Each structure stands twice: as C-alpha cells, then as structure tokens.
Amino acid sequence: MGDASVKIFTAKKIITMNPALPFAQAIAVRGDRILGVGTVEDLAQWGDHELSEQFKDHILMPGFVEAHTHVMAGAVWEFPYVGFYDRADPAGRTWLGCQTIASVVDRLAECERDLNDPDQTLVAWGLDPIFLKGERLVAKHLDQISTTRPIFVFHASGHLATVNSEMMRRSGIDRHTPTPGVAKDADGEPNGELQEPAAMSLAQDGFAAIGVAMMSPNAKWNYAREARNCGVTTIADLGTTRLAMDGQLEAWRQATDDPSYPARVVVAVGHSDFGSENKDSNPMVSLAVRLRDEEETAKLRFGIVKLVLDGSIQGFTARISWPHYVNPPPGHPGNGLWLIPPEQLADIVSSYHEAGLTVHCHCNGDEAAQVFIDAVETALQRHPRWDHRHTVQHCQLTTTAQYKKMAALGMNANIFSNHIFHWGDQHASITVGEERAARMDACATAQREGVKFSVHSDAPITPMGHLHTAWCAVNRLTASGRVLGPEERISVAKALEACTLGAAHQLRLDHDIGSLEAGKLADFAVLEKDPFEVSPEELKDIPVWGTVVGGTPHVAGST
Amino acid sequence: MQPSEGLMEVSVIGGYLGAGKTTLVNHILRQASERVAVMVNDFGEINIDQSLIDSRSDNTISLTNGCICCSLVDGFVSALESVTSFRPKPTRLVIEASGVADPGAVAAYGHGPGLALDAVVVVTDAFRLCEQIADPLIGQTVVSQIGAADVIVLNKIDLADNLTAAKTELAKLNPDALLAYASHAEVNLDLFFGREVVRTSDPTSHVGKFESRTHESSQPIPRAALEALVENLPPEIQRVKGIVRLAEAPHVAMVFQLVGRNWELRALADRNNSPDGNRLVVIGPKGSVPMEWDNALNSGK
Ligand SMILES: [Zn+2]
Ligand SMILES: [Zn+2]
Ligand SMILES: [Zn+2]
Numbered sequence: 100m101g102d103a104s105v106k107i108f109t110a111k112k113i114i115t116m117n118p119a120l121p122f123a124q125a126i127a128v129r130g131d132r133i134l135g136v137g138t139v140e141d142l143a144q145w146g147d148h149e150l151s152e153q154f155k156d157h158i159l160m161p162g163f164v165e166a167h168t169h170v171m172a173g174a175v176w177e178f179p180y181v182g183f184y185d186r187a188d189p190a191g192r193t194w195l196g197c198q199t200i201a202s203v204v205d206r207l208a209e210c211e212r213d214l215n216d217p218d219q220t221l222v223a224w225g226l227d228p229i230f231l232k233g234e235r236l237v238a239k240h241l242d243q244i245s246t247t248r249p250i251f252v253f254h255a256s257g258h259l260a261t262v263n264s265e266m267m268r269r270s271g272i273d274r275h276t277p278t279p280g281v282a283k284d285a286d287g288e289p290n291g292e293l294q295e296p297a298a299m300s301l302a303q304d305g306f307a308a309i310g311v312a313m314m315s316p317n318a319k320w321n322y323a324r325e326a327r328n329c330g331v332t333t334i335a336d337l338g339t340t341r342l343a344m345d346g347q348l349e350a351w352r353q354a355t356d357d358p359s360y361p362a363r364v365v366v367a368v369g370h371s372d373f374g375s376e377n378k379d380s381n382p383m384v385s386l387a388v389r390l391r392d393e394e395e396t397a398k399l400r401f402g403i404v405k406l407v408l409d410g411s412i413q414g415f416t417a418r419i420s421w422p423h424y425v426n427p428p429p430g431h432p433g434n435g436l437w438l439i440p441p442e443q444l445a446d447i448v449s450s451y452h453e454a455g456l457t458v459h460c461h462c463n464g465d466e467a468a469q470v471f472i473d474a475v476e477t478a479l480q481r482h483p484r485w486d487h488r489h490t491v492q493h494c495q496l497t498t499t500a501q502y503k504k505m506a507a508l509g510m511n512a513n514i515f516s517n518h519i520f521h522w523g524d525q526h527a528s529i530t531v532g533e534e535r536a537a538r539m540d541a542c543a544t545a546q547r548e549g550v551k552f553s554v555h556s557d558a559p560i561t562p563m564g565h566l567h568t569a570w571c572a573v574n575r576l577t578a579s580g581r582v583l584g585p586e587e588r589i590s591v592a593k594a595l596e597a598c599t600l601g602a603a604h605q606l607r608l609d610h611d612i613g614s615l616e617a618g619k620l621a622d623f624a625v626l627e628k629d630p631f632e633v634s635p636e637e638l639k640d641i642p643v644w645g646t647v648v649g650g651t652p653h654v655a656g657s658t
Numbered sequence: 659m660q661p662s663e664g665l666m667e668v669s670v671i672g673g674y675l676g677a678g679k680t681t682l683v684n685h686i687l688r689q690a691s692e693r694v695a696v697m698v699n700d701f702g703e704i705n706i707d708q709s710l711i712d713s714r715s716d717n718t719i720s721l722t723n724g725c726i727c728c729s730l731v732d733g734f735v736s737a738l739e740s741v742t743s744f745r746p747k748p749t750r751l752v753i754e755a756s757g758v759a760d761p762g763a764v765a766a767y768g769h770g771p772g773l774a775l776d777a778v779v780v781v782t783d784a785f786r787l788c789e790q791i792a793d794p795l796i797g798q799t800v801v802s803q804i805g806a807a808d809v810i811v812l813n814k815i816d817l818a819d820n821l822t823a824a825k826t827e828l829a830k831l832n833p834d835a836l837l838a839y840a841s842h843a844e845v846n847l848d849l850f851f852g853r854e855v856v857r858t859s860d861p862t863s864h865v866g867k868f869e870s871r872t873h874e875s876s877q878p879i880p881r882a883a884l885e886a887l888v889e890n891l892p893p894e895i896q897r898v899k900g901i902v903r904l905a906e907a908p909h910v911a912m913v914f915q916l917v918g919r920n921w922e923l924r925a926l927a928d929r930n931n932s933p934d935g936n937r938l939v940v941i942g943p944k945g946s947v948p949m950e951w952d953n954a955l956n957s958g959k
Contacts, residue, residue, distance in 0.1 A: 271771070278769040279762075297766030300735045307735065418795075432798050437758040440675040441795045470795070 105129050105148035106650065107139060112629055114160040116599050116614035126159065128621040131397060131649030135617045153652065154644075158629045160595070161614050162332025162622035162646055163565035164602035166365075167459075167492055167513050167555035170336045173322030174312035175224050175559050179210045182225030182255055186562055189324035191656020200236050207252070208244045217248060220304045224253040226261065238264050238291025251305020257560075258414065260299045260306065261291050270302045314347065319354040323362035328655040329564040330624030330643045333603070333612055334362050337459065337492070338369035338405030343386055348394060355398040361646060361653035363622070365606050366390075367403040367459060370439075370447065381450045388454050397620075397649065402607055404451045405492075406460040407438045409467035412495060412530050413522050417464035419496055425532035434466070441470045445477035448489070452478040457607055458489045459513070465496040472504055479508060490605045493557075495539050496531065502541070502548035511605040512552040514540050514597075516571040517561040519584075523577035537584030542572045546593060553602035554594070566630070569594035570639035591635055623647040666695070666742060668768035669850060671754045672761025673781035674790060674800050678813040679754050682781055682843035686752055689847050691901075691913065695741050695748035735767075742772040750776075750851070758799055762806030777850040780807035780835075781843060782828070784818035791827055804828060807835045809850040816841035846872055848939035852899055852915075872900075873951040876935040878908040887951070888921060894946040900938035914938060 106128045113123040115136055127134040127142040135142050139150070173189065180186055180194040181203045187193045197203040203226065211221055221244075228235055241250045241263035249266035253259075267273070267289055274287045280298030284290045293299045299306045312318050326334045341347045354360050368387040383404065390401035410416020415427050416435040423434050439447065448471075451458050458475075462468040468491050475489050490511040491497060495518060497505075505512065518526070519540055527536035538544070545552040554568045570576075572594045575583050582588075589597075603613030611620050627642040645654040669686075673679050683698055741751055751773065755764045761778050768775030780803050783790070790800045804810060810828055815821060828837060838845045881904050891898070898916035902923070903909075912923045940947050 276769065277775075279766045295763070295766070296735070297763065297770075300738075300767065301770060303735075303739075303771065310735075432802055434798055436760070437796070437799055440757045443675060443757075466795070 103129065105134060105145050106151055107142050107148050108151045108154055108159070108623075108647075109139060110154045110159040111156055112158050113615060114158065114595070114629075114631070115616060116161050116596060117616045120616070123615075126615060126621075126623075128650040131621055131651075133615060133617055133619050133621050136615050154625055157644055158626040159615070159623045159647075160626065160630075161599040161612065162624050162648065163330050163598045164333045164553070164606065164608070164613060165326065165331045165555060165558075165563060165565060165598075166335045166490075166553050166602035166606050167337045167515075168322075168326075168334050168558040168563055170318055170322045170339070171309065171313055172325055172558035172563055173320065174309055174315070174318035176321045176325075177312040177315070177317065178222045178224050178253075178308070179206060180225045181206050181223045181252060183227045183230040186225070187328065189321040189328065190658050191328055198230070200231055200233065200240055203231075203236060203252075204240055204243055207241070207250065211244050211248065211250075214248070220249040220251055220266070220308065221245070222251045222253070222305050222308045224309070225255050226252050227255040235292070236261055238262065238267065238289075241291065249302075249304060251302055251308070253305075253309065256414070258295055260293045260302065262293060262302050262305060263291060266302050266305060267291065269304070272301055276301070314341065314350070316350060316354055319351065319364075320360065323354075323360055323364070324658070325558070325563050327361040327646050327648075327653045328643065329566065330626065330646055331563065331565055332362060332622035332624065332646050332648050333365065333606070333608065334563075335365040335367060335403065335602075335606055337367045337403075338407070338461075339366065340369045340371045342366060342368055342390065343383075348390070351399055352394075352396065355396065358651065359653075360398065361648055363398045363400065363612070363620075363648065365400045365403060365608070367405040368401070370404055370406045370451075381447070384450050384454050384456070387451065387456050391456070400606070400608065402457060404456050404458050406444075406447065406458060406471075408441075408444065408460055408462050408471055409438060409464050410436045412463050412518075413525060415530065417495070418466040418470075419464035419531065420466045420469070424530055426529045435464060437467075444470055444474040448474040449478040449481055452484060452487060452489070453482045455484075457487060457605070459492050459605070460490070461492045462497075463493045463495050463515075465498055465501065468494065468497045468501055472501060472508065472510065475508055475510060476504075485509070488551075488605055488607060492555075494545075494552075496535060497541065497545075498538075499541075499544050499548065502544050502550050506549040510550065511601075512545050512550050513602070513605060514542055514545065514552055514554050514572070515557060516540050516542065516554040516568050517556050519571045519575050520567075520578055521561050523575075523583040524579045524581070527577075527583060538587060539584065540572075541584075541587045542589045542593070542597070543587045546589060551601055551604050553597045553605055555602075564639070565598040565624075566626075566641050566643070567639040569598050569630075570635075572597065573635045573638060576636075591630055591638065594638075595630060621647060621650040625652070664747070664772070665774040666748060666772055667750045667776040667851070668765070668773050669750065669752045669776050670761050670765045670768060670778045671752060671781065672759060672764065672778060672803050672806065673755075673757070673811075674783070674796065674803060675757030676786070677757075677781040677783040678811075678840075678843040679757070679781050681813075682779070682811065682845070683752060683754050685843050685845070686847060690750070690851075692750055693746065693748040694750045694752055695744055696752045696754070697737060697741060698754040738767060738770060738773075742770075758796075760802055760806060762802075765806070776852065777808040778806055779809045779811060779850045780804055781811045781813050782824070784812050784814045784821060784824050787812075787824045788820075788827060791831075801831055804831045804835075807832055809836045809838060811838050811840050811843060811845055813840050813843050815839050846939065848872070848899055852941075871947045871951075872937060872939050874935060874937045878903040878905040879936060880905040884914075888916065891916075891940075892946050892948065895940060898938055898940050900936070902936040902938065903934075 109125045123136045125139045126136050176188050181197045184196045250263040252261045272289050278298050280294035281289050282292035387404050409418040418435045460471045462471050488511050492513050493515045494512045527533050554572050556563045575588050577583050600613035603609040625644040671679050755761045765778045791797050838849050902914050910925050915922050
C-alpha cells in the first residue's frame, strides 16, 4: 500500500461491471487500489505515472470471486490424479484423464517409481469408476503396481477408496473385518474397495493423508494458484472448524501476507455441532466475531459462518420435498439426511445473526432450503436486521416460491451451476426426474425474482474455473450434450455479474471487489479473449493469462 | 467371545434431539465400574466428575452425517485416534452421536483399530415418540435411528400418558432390539455393556432376538452355591455379569463375569462406592433365561 507511485495499465478492453461506465481502455492503480478507470488521457490527471502496456492485447475484467470452494482443492494436488477427465494442476500442467483401468494402473506405476522411501503409502485421487468400462478396479489391479508398498486411491465422490493388498495387510483388513463398507468378493475376501468414511478410515495412513495435506502451507498455496490459473482473485474456503486449532490462523496469515500469494481468501467458520444443544454457549459465535473484528488483513477475510443442513442429490442424501427421489437405489429410506435437527436451526441461525455474522447454509434439496428460509425469518422476527445477506448455498432445487421469499427476506443464493454439466443427465434420469432437473440450479428464476446470486464449483467437488461455471449457467449443457432446462439459461452479462459482484455481495466484500472502479481493490482477471465477443458455447474455452491481485500481476501456470 | 485383551469396547448412544442422550451419558458416568472415555457433542452438559472420567478429548467433535462431498469429515477420526491413545487406557468408549446422526453409521467406526463395538443404544422420548415418527421432516430420521438400535431406551416414561402406542411403534420398527424403560435415562448398564456376545455372527445384521433378566438378592452367597448356579445354567446362556458378595468374604463386592463357559470373579475396584447385595444380569436367547434365580441366589441364607 505505502507505494504512492501510479501505474496505468492499458488493455484491449476493460469490462468493469460498473454500470455507470461498463467499458474502458485504461485503469490506474496506486498501491493495491484502483485510482481510476477510463482513457489514458483521463487518468493522466493523477499526475506522474508509469504506463504499462503488458496487457494491451488482453481483456481485463474484475477478478472472479469464487464464493464456494474448499482449501482441499489445493490439498489434493499433493497426490497424483487418476480421474476420467483431463484436469489442470496448480502449476498449469494438464493431467490427461485415465479412461481405462490400464491407464489408471500405468499412471500409478509411474508415480510409484518416483517414490524413494519403499514404505511410503502411495495415495492418489479422482478415480471415478462410473466412467470406466468393463470390470471394476479392485485390489488385484493395484497389486500389479506393488505388492510391498501400500496404495490408497480416493474416488472422485469422496465416499469410497480402493486399496491394494499390502494396504489391507498393514491395516489388518481381512475376511473377518466386521466394519460395514469393507466390500468382499463372492468368497468373502475383501476386494480392496472401502465404502464410506468408517471403512476408509481403517486404512489410516491413506485416509488421513488428505486431512494432513489440508493443514499444510503447500495446500494453501496450491489453492490460490489454482484460483489464479482460472482468473479467480478471491476464493472462499467455505467452512472449516480447523480455525479453532492451534496454528491454523497463523498458517493462513503467513501464506496470505506473502506478497506473492496470488489470491485473497475468505475463510468461513464451519458451524460445529459442538455446543449446539445448548444455544447459550455456542462457542463458534465468539470465534467468528473475534476473527472478523481482530484478525482481518487485506488478503484474509472473515465474517461468514457455514452451516450444512442436508446431504447431496447424487448421493440421495439431500432433503427434497415430495415427490422425493424418482429412482433411488434399493433400500433407500425415501428422503435424505439432516445434518442439523431442523427445529434447532432457527436458534443456531439466530445466534450468528444476532452477532452480526452472515450465515451461508448448504441446502441442496428444496426441503432443506425451506427449513433454512424459515429459520432466517424467525431470526429476523426475533432480531430485525437489515442487509444480513444470509445465503442459501448450492440452492439446487430451490423453487420459485422460495426465491420470492428469499428476495422478501433479503437473502442471497449461491447456485451450483456446475451440476448441470457434471450430473445433469443423472438428475434427469435417476435422482429428481425430467421436470425438476430442468429447473435445477435456476439462475433465471433467481434473477427474475430479484435474488442476488452467484454460481460456484465447490472445488474440489468439481474443478474450479469461473468461465466454465458461467458457461454452465449460460448454456445448461450436460456431459451428454443436451440442453437441460433452456428456460433457466441466463445471459453472458448476468453470468459474469454472478461470478464477480454477485459473489462479492454475499461475502460482504462488494465495497472492495467485484467491479473495477475508483477506490476498489485492483484485482483483475486477465483474459485472452473477450467473453462478449466469443459465442456463448465458447465461454469456457477462453484462455486465461492470469490475474492481478492488489496491483500485482500473477501469470497462470507459474509456481 | 469377549473382546481380546486391550481392546476398548465401544458403546454408541444415539437418538433424536431432546430424547435424553446426554442424561444417559451422565448416568453412565455415575454408574460405570470401569474406566470410561466419552466423546460427546457438548462437554458443557456433562457433569464432569474427575473420579469417573479418566480423560477427555479437547477436540471439537461433530458426530453427524458428514462426508467429504457434503461436509468435510473433520476431526472425528483423529479424535478417535487420540482416545485410543489415552493412558492409562480406558476399557470403554461411550460415543454420543448427534441428534440427527444415524447411530449405525457412527457405530461403523466401532470396529476400528483398538476398538470393539459393543452395543448401539438409542434413546427415545416416550412423550414425543409417536408425534416425531409422524413428523414429515424428522420422521424418517427417528425411524432410521430406532432401526439401528441394539437396545432402545424408552425414556421419560414418567411424562408419557400413552406408553402403549410408543411400545407398539417400537415393536414394529425394531422387534429385535431389547427395550428398556426409564425416566431420567436411569437404566441398568448391564443391559448394554457387554452385549457384543449376543451379536449374531453376521456383523451387518443387528442382534437377534434375545432377552435379559436381572436377579437381585440381599444376602451374601456361598461360593459353592454360586458355582452350582453356573453349572446348571441352560447351555444357550452365553453371558452373565453383575456384582455379588460371597459368604466367605462378605465385605468385598466382587464383579462376576461369565462369557461362554468361562467365568471369573474379581474384587470391585471402587470399594467406597460398592452396592450391597447381589445383582446379576443374565442374557440369552428369548425363552432361555431362567425366571427363578433369586431363590438360588438367596440359598446362602
Ligand atoms: Zn455443500
Ligand atoms: Zn462445499
Ligand atoms: Zn456426500
């Protein structure tokens, strides 16, 4: 900040997201803030300046704001990727998708040769057996790689892992293991697949690895690098209880205080069940208030609390209203799971609401959304408060009536648009059926009903990339190539607004970020093509040069 | 069989919000005659008595339905690890699941390293049960919890005016579970401590039909009479436990444990807090548990 010198960046075009001056050619920066936007001539009135033509062939727009991701998006890159789709790592290297069992085995064999310590567990992630044709990958395939080194492969769903025989031997997993979820073959021998956390946790060395990685400084850096690579300048790590743990706040400070750390981070306090049966002593309220009031810096922000109310739609654990799921697996109880007792939610929301915090609540199903909306209404009746910006996260099946109510209550929405592409086909055929799938992730309804909204990736659940997420909201194309619910498509302009100002608003940062105008932070996404010039179908393919955060350029793909 | 030496037995306490889980945990802490570690949602509600609790984990633990795609599984596994590393080692871990958690899913952790799952105890609110089961929002949650139980504690019977309806519902939802009635969650711990012996061999199914009976008497019993009693047990009885006083040493309360045909007697550790008289719980398949033991127990008279 202390730097008083003025730098003027010129660009092929600057998209400001400021309706009073939508486009410009130049932007002046002093310290980490924008001095002005306009022409070089206009900006010369600020006196002596350095003129940078670094971006003269690029498009500048406000840095994207990704209001729902997890630092785990950075942690997973501590381990090799064996998913089906190509995926770029934080260093910008593209990992080709493994489309057969043989290619999974080849990839892992290559990584195995690179490990020096013969006892080190080989951990990998991203496996998605739904896409792999033929037989299922099991321990015997992984045994081709090593019979002496433990191997642990996390599936993309996060619910399963596959391990080799050596991992089972070292973990004491055998035909007598009673833990549910230890899959066994016809002869009663475990086949290496561990379903759900209780079974996965038996292979402790592998299961614990990602949790350990999440705490590491490197994960925090890779998280921001991944953001930078797709033009995101502010990322929200939406919900952790780890801030209460020794050293984690300091670790975030250390990373974000480094001038070369390429992103701003909002770390949301995860509501914990701890103490919730006694609302007078919700210890997370004082933690969240203290962080917001005493610990914020330019690149590390607080003030958001995250609640999780239900499960996921593709896991059939989201709470959805009648007629519930169209084609659930055998034995399914009919509806999803609550993660917080519904009648307790109003008290929990009130405790944060009264402390002036903003509550973001994971609600995939519409029944969950209704319980949250009702809880916010109760909190408002008890304690009227303007401009709280409480936000429904995921908001996947939220109805028109619910959006109307959210608008009336001053609530925001963060819509999981990436689902349209990744699971849209399954939602139409298996989870909620055609009609409701067509109105899932209803950006157009949110817009029509006057709800301020954003869209998100929930990385690492789906890859971070706001141009891709905007593309989903604009085109609503599924993986099979069909348009799912054309009426819910929104314009490119509206999608870009959702990815900038919309997200900044629900993070309570729109006074600082989200548009390019005098006084705001100098955070830009630097694009190779103009999103208003390419066809809407090409939005996701626009190359990203990198970002500018607080006036400092960060080129994509660097380490 | 009894868990092998050094394993910590795990009791999972589930049940919907407000049913009395915390009250039951407090009751366990007051009554237990062994070293108990607890993992609960809210330590603020636990009456911590240093003589009863060996250790506690300082970690925040959220025992709910979380998973990586919906909410990160934060802390639970590491909290479990730290509990198993407590020294001196507790012999039992009592886990209180959250009010909406599926206790069966929590119990799945009870087979982890160093652990042996004992029983899943689900506390229900006799006063509100029928209303909860019919509730469109929480009905399925309550029903699933009951379905996961080895032992159901029908609590708050002092408040309920219609126990029959609640009993009928429970019998329908989980006919295999042992049903215990309580107010203020005061139940005989022998009903669910040491239940692993009556688990069926299929670990995925819950306990088969069984029953348990408590026999009490006031006079010390001669050792020979006790031995005769054990000798004459029906072969289906696999488990007896409780506290007896022998006529040969009436001032010492002894813990009696029978597993299969093996049994032992050892002095109760906490002598200041030992009950008078004999109290034995006999557990076996339905119909096999002797009705008339009290006379035999009193044979020393
Ligand atoms: Zn979520
Ligand atoms: Zn999330
Ligand atoms: Zn999940």
